[in-house]
Amino acid sequence: MSLSEQVRDGIAREMAKYPKKRGALLPALHLAQAELGHISVETAKELAEVFEIRPIDVMEVVSFYNMFYDRPQGRHHVYVCTNLPCSLRGARTLMRGIEARLGIEAGETTADGRITLGHEECLGACAYAPMLRVGGTYHEDLDLEKAMQILDGLE
Amino acid sequence: MPNVSIDGVEYEVAEGRTILQAIDDLGLLMNGVDIPHYCWHPKLSIDGSCRLCQVEVEGFPKLQIACNTPVKDGMVVRTQTESVQRAREGVMELLLVNHPLDCPICDQAGECKLQDYAFEYGLSHARTEEPRRALKKRYDIGPTILLDQERCILCRRCVRFCREVPETSELAVFARGDRSTIDVHPGVELDNDYSMNVADICPVGALTTKDFRFKVRVWFLDDVPGVCTGCSNGCNIHLGVASNKVYRYVPRRNDEVNETWICDEGRLSYKAIGAPDRLDASELRHADGRVETVRRDQAITLAAAKLRSLIATQGAGALAGIASAHATNEDLFTFRRLLDALGIESRACPVPTGRSDALLIKAEKAANAAGARALGFGDPAPVLDRLRGGGLEGAIVLGHDLLGPLGPDVSRLGSLDTVILIDTHHSELERVADVVFPARHAAEKLGTLTNHAGRVQRVQPALEPPFEAYAEGEILTRLGEALALPGFEADWDPRAVSKRMAQEVRAFAGCDVDSVGDSGKPMPGGSA
Numbered sequence: 001m002s003l004s005e006q007v008r009d010g011i012a013r014e015m016a017k018y019p020k021k022r023g024a025l026l027p028a029l030h031l032a033q034a035e036l037g038h039i040s041v042e043t044a045k046e047l048a049e050v051f052e053i054r055p056i057d058v059m060e061v062v063s064f065y066n067m068f069y070d071r072p073q074g075r076h077h078v079y080v081c082t083n084l085p086c087s088l089r090g091a092r093t094l095m096r097g098i099e100a101r102l103g104i105e106a107g108e109t110t111a112d113g114r115i116t117l118g119h120e121e122c123l124g125a126c127a128y129a130p131m132l133r134v135g136g137t138y139h140e141d142l143d144l145e146k147a148m149q150i151l152d153g154l155e
Numbered sequence: 156m157p158n159v160s161i162d163g164v165e166y167e168v169a170e171g172r173t174i175l176q177a178i179d180d181l182g183l184l185m186n187g188v189d190i191p192h193y194c195w196h197p198k199l200s201i202d203g204s205c206r207l208c209q210v211e212v213e214g215f216p217k218l219q220i221a222c223n224t225p226v227k228d229g230m231v232v233r234t235q236t237e238s239v240q241r242a243r244e245g246v247m248e249l250l251l252v253n254h255p256l257d258c259p260i261c262d263q264a265g266e267c268k269l270q271d272y273a274f275e276y277g278l279s280h281a282r283t284e285e286p287r288r289a290l291k292k293r294y295d296i297g298p299t300i301l302l303d304q305e306r307c308i309l310c311r312r313c314v315r316f317c318r319e320v321p322e323t324s325e326l327a328v329f330a331r332g333d334r335s336t337i338d339v340h341p342g343v344e345l346d347n348d349y350s351m352n353v354a355d356i357c358p359v360g361a362l363t364t365k366d367f368r369f370k371v372r373v374w375f376l377d378d379v380p381g382v383c384t385g386c387s388n389g390c391n392i393h394l395g396v397a398s399n400k401v402y403r404y405v406p407r408r409n410d411e412v413n414e415t416w417i418c419d420e421g422r423l424s425y426k427a428i429g430a431p432d433r434l435d436a437s438e439l440r441h442a443d444g445r446v447e448t449v450r451r452d453q454a455i456t457l458a459a460a461k462l463r464s465l466i467a468t469q470g471a472g473a474l475a476g477i478a479s480a481h482a483t484n485e486d487l488f489t490f491r492r493l494l495d496a497l498g499i500e501s502r503a504c505p506v507p508t509g510r511s512d513a514l515l516i517k518a519e520k521a522a523n524a525a526g527a528r529a530l531g532f533g534d535p536a537p538v539l540d541r542l543r544g545g546g547l548e549g550a551i552v553l554g555h556d557l558l559g560p561l562g563p564d565v566s567r568l569g570s571l572d573t574v575i576l577i578d579t580h581h582s583e584l585e586r587v588a589d590v591v592f593p594a595r596h597a598a599e600k601l602g603t604l605t606n607h608a609g610r611v612q613r614v615q616p617a618l619e620p621p622f623e624a625y626a627e628g629e630i631l632t633r634l635g636e637a638l639a640l641p642g643f644e645a646d647w648d649p650r651a652v653s654k655r656m657a658q659e660v661r662a663f664a665g666c667d668v669d670s671v672g673d674s675g676k677p678m679p680g681g682s683a
């Protein structure tokens with residue numbers, strides 16, 4: 001899959017806003033990911049050509065931000081907060097339980113492409129710890145059973 | 156220029172430098188003023204990421220990083236206070252939280268800044284019990300280097316090096332925070348002409364060269380200052396020597412020549428010293444082609460007799476002197492005196508050539524081409540023409556670099572009446588020579604080499620060859636003696652020869668082996 005004309009035009013428009021081309025790398029990554037779902041090594045190569053940098057410079061940024069993905073993602077993103085307050089309330093046990101039930105580890109996607117599981121830093125819901133988010137929706141005051149009910153309901 | 160007080164001593168420093176740079180400029184860094192540092196490197200951009208270099212600066216409420224705090228007139232810096240020590244301890248503790256502590260099986264041990272600083276500034280025990288990060292070890296990232304991600308302290312020197320020096324950018328930091336790792340891009344290897352420098356600048360055992368790994372513990376090595384002979388740049392190096400064997404070359408800082416770098420090819424050129432094809436004895440070739448190994452003095456007598464009779468019958472004009480750009484100035488000065496004394500006018504120095512770049516690598520693939528030219532050994536074309544076209548009956552040849560330009564015509568040499576060869580390695584040339592003498596490598600003798608820019612630099616014996624081998628100058632001196640030439644009676648003393656050369660040859664005035672010191676000196680007239 002390569003970048004569409006639309007995405008390329010979008011990137012050109014973003015670039016015009018910055019004194020240095022490279023400033024537009026983040027918006028460009030958002031545009032590319034919105035279209036392709038993730039930033040593959042091939043996409044990084046294309047973007048690098050557009051920005052006149054090296055593919056490794058693109059992947060460095062992709063790997064830095066956890067809203068960018070370097071591999072295909074599941075239909076739902078499930079992020080369990082494992083920051084300190086949540087961890088004090090059992091978030092790590094929760095995470096391990098979810099991993100065991102889904103048969104994957106954090107960072108991986110279920111074989112049916114349904115769920116990608118991940119860690120998250122504090123989401124500002126510590127008072128209702130432990131918690132997870134599915135996309136933009138928060139689920140709070142969890143235990144493993146409650147969490148699994150939510151996950152089982154995902155298409 | 157700003158005046159700065161460092162630990163109570165006033166110094167005048169250059170404008171626009173940071174505290175650490177200013178201390179390095181003064182030659183005091185870790186040499187009077189101890190500021191431990193990981194990420195800062197004198198020849199790379201400033202990163203300010205390791206936080207180990209913190210110092211007290213009067214007027215600032217908190218400690219400042221010395222590597223990125225500009226000096227100001229009247230600044231008062233303290234590098235050894237209680238709060239500085241505590242900060243160092245804290246930084247070291249954090250750096251060690253995830254360190255695997257596998258020093259016993261780590262090849263960096265003994266020259267590891269993590270060991271050194273932990274010993275100097277660290278705590279003696281760990282306060283964490285959590286498992287340490289498990290990452291890739293013995294990770295093959297290219298033809299020359301292995302990466303151990305667990306040992307990495309993320310100083311990013313290697314990343315900046317690849318970006319800024321060879322400008323190849325093979326390495327980067329992936330992910331962030333406590334998940335950061337150094338890695339290459341999928342499918343792209345760390346592979347450039349200078350790749351092995353990353354192992355030198357990596358302060359820990361995260362990047363090691365495949366070549367040197369586990370060959371010898373570094374505390375057994377003596378570092379002998381010398382010069383790389385791979386090309387005419389003459390990069391300054393330390394030869395790592397143990398038990399009379401060279402195990403590696405590492406760069407030695409010389410801001411006039413190679414900053415703190417050497418190329419990979421030059422680095423690996425140490426292998427030529429202990430190579431199995433070294434010439435290790437004097438040889439005579441009989442008329443029937445049989446080669447006999449003889450004592451040096453017997454070979455000298457025979458070579459002298461051959462030269463004498465050839466000159467008597469054909470005249471000195473029938474001979475040529477072919478120098479080697481691998482020999483020292485002292486060897487070549489002696490050669491010049493011998494040729495002068497014999498009346499041999501025809502002189503040349505073939506210089507092998509190859510690839511060059513804008514950084515260090517020069518096209519002339521020998522260390523002393525400029526020195527040879529300064530001593531009158533120039534373009535080999537006229538001599539080669541005579542060799543091909545006739546009119547030459549004998550030659551004294553140093554080295555085998557003649558083989559390149561001569562190509563298939565090397566057999567022509569075989570039909571000469573007399574060929575005397577002094578060389579370090581076996582070659583095809585040996586088969587056409589009447590007398591062969593084994594020569595010393597630049598790592599095995601005292602002398603000077605002149606680099607492409609006319610800088611005269613010293614080499615000194617880092618080891619004794621485990622067989623009979625002599626400096627070219629020594630063989631030539633003995634030959635002169637055997638020919639009863641005046642001024643060739645004394646024992647070979649490269650230091651005395653060097654002094655004499657500096658007196659007699661204007662290009663070398665003031666540039667004898669002692670005067671040039673460890674970092675070399677430009678020839679008064681510039682490069683030849």
Ligand code: SF4
Nearest residue numbers: 307308310311313357
């Ligand atoms: S591999 Fe070495 S040089 Fe590179 S960041 Fe890690 S510690 Fe620093």
Ligand code: SF4
Nearest residue numbers: 383385386390418421
């Ligand atoms: S650039 Fe030339 S002198 Fe320097 S290390 Fe390489 S081969 Fe040796």
Ligand code: FES
Nearest residue numbers: 081086122123125
């Ligand atoms: S720590 Fe989990 S929401 Fe704040």
Ligand code: FES
Nearest residue numbers: 192205206208222
């Ligand atoms: S040396 Fe100053 S922060 Fe690393």
